[in-house]
Amino acid sequence: MNTASGQFELDPASYDALVDWPKRLANEEPFYRRRFAEVAAQRVLDVACGTGHDVAMFHSWGLHATGADLDPQMIAFCRAKHGQSETLHWVVRPFTEPATPPGSFDAAACVGNSLALVPDMETVAHVLKAMLASLRPGGICITQVVNLWRLAEGPTSWQKCQHRPRPDGDQILIKGMHRVGVCGHVDFIDLRLTGGRFRSFTHAARFLGLRDTDLRSAALAGGAANVRFWGSYQETPYDPATSPDLILTCLRA
Numbered sequence: 238m239n240t241a242s243g244q245f246e247l248d249p250a251s252y253d254a255l256v257d258w259p260k261r262l263a264n265e266e267p268f269y270r271r272r273f274a275e276v277a278a279q280r281v282l283d284v285a286c287g288t289g290h291d292v293a294m295f296h297s298w299g300l301h302a303t304g305a306d307l308d309p310q311m312i313a314f315c316r317a318k319h320g321q322s323e324t325l326h327w328v329v330r331p332f333t334e335p336a337t338p339p340g341s342f343d344a345a346a347c348v349g350n351s352l353a354l355v356p357d358m359e360t361v362a363h364v365l366k367a368m369l370a371s372l373r374p375g376g377i378c379i380t381q382v383v384n385l386w387r388l389a390e391g392p393t394s395w396q397k398c399q400h401r402p403r404p405d406g407d408q409i410l411i412k413g414m415h416r417v418g419v420c421g422h423v424d425f426i427d428l429r430l431t432g433g434r435f436r437s438f439t440h441a442a443r444f445l446g447l448r449d450t451d452l453r454s455a456a457l458a459g460g461a462a463n464v465r466f467w468g469s470y471q472e473t474p475y476d477p478a479t480s481p482d483l484i485l486t487c488l489r490a
């Protein structure tokens with residue numbers, strides 16, 4: 238996985254294995270259905286689609302769905318895993334660039350903490366502006382990032398440990414997250430046992446602690462209206478001290 242600042246690489250299959258997709262999509266589905274219904278969405282875009290499961294879910298609802306990502310390996314994985322058709326597209330594109338032609342989507346999403354992986358707030362504003370430019374007037378923009386402010390300063394919270402059998406041996410993947418001041422860090426440990434030979438790899442990525450106030454200003458400057466925040470996909474109000482997520486929705490003015 239390549240971040241905007243090229244900070245770490247984790248291959249798509251390993252990233253995919255770390256997520257319990259049925260559980261995650263079940264958690265997200267009602268939220269997306271309600272937001273898309275609010276704008277009668279037919280054409281949806283995910284601007285940092287990773288391994289493409291959200292895009293494939295939107296497509297399974299009968300929507301025209303497009304997944305974009307900076308990383309060509311991710312897009313190749315999406316095509317192989319989910320297929321492509323007249324109504325399901327995959328494209329290599331940075332999320333700082335609007336879709337072509339601009340204004341062609343009813344909904345644009347940037348989720349899974351992707352927006353927080355950029356180097357600075359200026360780039361966050363650039364991404365929101367590009368997402369809004371991809372929408373027709375009244376279309377909806379949805380972003381979800383980890384709410385960094387509920388993490389205690391310092392110690393790593395070890396979140397996942399996954400055994401992945403591979404044709405050539407075994408892989409153990411471990412994911413942790415910790416906060417240092419106004420930034421978070423995601424740490425991956427990748428242990429492989431192949432033919433009696435043991436190898437270990439580590440990957441790390443820094444991410445920004447985003448605040449609702451900054452996101453609101455950036456969205457409004459990028460051409461948004463009706464800016465709303467949520468603390469989870471269950472639509473709980475956003476509380477910096479306790480919410481798992483910081484979710485922004487806004488409409489293109």
Ligand SMILES: C[S@@+](CC[C@H](N)C(=O)[O-])C[C@H]1O[C@@H](n2cnc3c(N)ncnc32)[C@H](O)[C@@H]1O
Nearest residue numbers: 239240241285286287307308331332348349351
């Ligand atoms: C943490 S993954 C999240 C993927 C997916 N949205 C999900 O929820 O599983 C972050 C994704 O952002 C992509 N990415 C990083 N920088 C990007 C950029 N500048 N433009 C588009 N995608 C980018 C990475 O390649 C990766 O697939």
